[in-house]
Amino acid sequence: MSMHDIVIIGGGLAGLTAANLLSKQGRQVLVIEKKRYPFHRVCGEYISNEVKHFLKKEGLFPHAIEVSNIDTFLLTSVKGKSVSMSLDLGGFGISRFVLDDFLYKKAIGNGTDFLVETQVEAVHFEKKEDRFCITLGNGKEISCKHVIGAFGKRSKVDKSLDRDFIKKRSPYIGVKYHIKTDFDKKTVALHNFEGGYCGINSIEDQKFNLCYLGSRDQLREAGNIEEMERQYLWKNPFLKEIWQNSEFLFERPEVINEINFSPKKPIESHIIMAGDAAGLITPLCGNGMAIAIHTGKLAAEAILNHKERSNIESSYTEAWVRNFKSRLWIGRNVQKLFGANIVSEFSVGLIRNSNFVARNIMKRTHGQPF
Numbered sequence: 001m002s003m004h005d006i007v008i009i010g011g012g013l014a015g016l017t018a019a020n021l022l023s024k025q026g027r028q029v030l031v032i033e034k035k036r037y038p039f040h041r042v043c044g045e046y047i048s049n050e051v052k053h054f055l056k057k058e059g060l061f062p063h064a065i066e067v068s069n070i071d072t073f074l075l076t077s078v079k080g081k082s083v084s085m086s087l088d089l090g091g092f093g094i095s096r097f098v099l100d101d102f103l104y105k106k107a108i109g110n111g112t113d114f115l116v117e118t119q120v121e122a123v124h125f126e127k128k129e130d131r132f133c134i135t136l137g138n139g140k141e142i143s144c145k146h147v148i149g150a151f152g153k154r155s156k157v158d159k160s161l162d163r164d165f166i167k168k169r170s171p172y173i174g175v176k177y178h179i180k181t182d183f184d185k186k187t188v189a190l191h192n193f194e195g196g197y198c199g200i201n202s203i204e205d206q207k208f209n210l211c212y213l214g215s216r217d218q219l220r221e222a223g224n225i226e227e228m229e230r231q232y233l234w235k236n237p238f239l240k241e242i243w244q245n246s247e248f249l250f251e252r253p254e255v256i257n258e259i260n261f262s263p264k265k266p267i268e269s270h271i272i273m274a275g276d277a278a279g280l281i282t283p284l285c286g287n288g289m290a291i292a293i294h295t296g297k298l299a300a301e302a303i304l305n306h307k308e309r310s311n312i313e314s315s316y317t318e319a320w321v322r323n324f325k326s327r328l329w330i331g332r333n334v335q336k337l338f339g340a341n342i343v344s345e346f347s348v349g350l351i352r353n354s355n356f357v358a359r360n361i362m363k364r365t366h367g368q369p370f
């Protein structure tokens with residue numbers, strides 16, 4: 001059995017942020033990631049500017065890549081009514097293919113060890129030894145003092161821990177493309193359709209991300225993705241226009257299912273849960289990536305600032321609840337205003353008629369620079 005100080009399960013934004021910060025402070029860190037970098041993920045790839053200051057300060061901002069700067073929000077209803085507003089904080093666009101690979105290379109430079117193309121099957125906390133035992137897909141075992149669970153929305157580890165949310169099925173699927181199209185680079189748009197919503201925003205290299213949250217039932221009924229898009233998404237004239245007048249750059253889209261927004265716990269079986277593993281904010285809020293980066297920072301700080309396990313866990317829980325609990329709750333409830341005919345007309349009307357209310361909702365689902 002190999003021995004380590006800190007093991008991070010999952011090398012997405014939460015895991016890579018924590019790995020960079022801990023390694024920079026001389027801690028011995030191993031990240032276990034089931035895929036090989038670089039790779040695509042289903043994600044809208046619009047990052048709230050709340051992370052910019054932090055990434056720059058820590059030398060984790062990808063200066064060499066020309067990210068897009070986004071300052072305007074466009075919303076359209078199922079029937080194609082539209083409204084736009086300026087974004088207070090705004091954001092930038094960069095693909096996960098590029099950003100995660102950049103942070104991965106930074107982490108290697110900072111001294112993090114990686115096991116890629118390796119899946120964690122199970123984690124057990126052994127009380128007597130005050131250590132974790134991690135079982136890998138190849139049967140090998142790793143012993144370590146601390147575990148950060150940064151394995152995203154849904155993982156084998158959740159099953160092995162028998163977490164509550166894993167027992168419920170989710171009605172959502174996520175689909176992502178990269179496209180070339182004629183659209184304003186400074187705008188992030190959210191187009192509603194019956195059963196879901198679709199975002200579009202610019203990323204690097206003159207490309208755009210086109211990503212939607214759709215319905216599992218509609219996909220089953222339509223038989224395939226293409227047919228579902230024609231039957232449901234194209235009813236919104238903005239989406240039809242995008243599909244008919246864009247160059248699609250992937251051979252086939254990236255697709256995931258079982259996207260679950262149920263509440264989760266920030267500490268489970270002594271594992272410090274970061275990013276989506278602690279709770280996924282609804283994508284329409286456009287800041288799950290910022291939350292992942294922020295929780296990665298908080299997880300690293302909890303380990304760096306405290307010696308006793310109980311203090312690490314209580315300080316992290318307190319910070320997580322203070323920063324994210326109500327944002328995630330509001331996000332879940334705001335989602336009810338989207339993806340259906342009458343309510344999406346209502347939300348467009350709401351922004352048109354009460355910019356103040358719309359701004360307030362946006363503020364409450366977004367954080368401040370940290």
Ligand SMILES: Cc1cc2nc3c(=O)[nH]c(=O)nc-3n(C[C@H](O)[C@H](O)[C@H](O)COP(=O)(O)OP(=O)(O)OC[C@H]3O[C@@H](n4cnc5c(N)ncnc54)[C@H](O)[C@@H]3O)c2cc1C
Nearest residue numbers: 010012013014034044045046120152155275276287288289
């Ligand atoms: C449709 C959709 C659109 C979205 N759009 C946006 C957006 O525009 N802006 C935004 O800010 N957020 C958006 N989000 C949310 C955002 O993608 C996530 O919040 C963010 O990726 C979370 O990062 P993470 O590090 O927690 O998890 P991830 O990025 O998912 O990383 C988890 C990693 O863990 C690995 N892993 C999992 N299980 C194991 C295992 N057992 N062993 C080893 N490795 C494992 C995975 O391979 C993965 O690399 C969107 C989400 C969806 C579903």
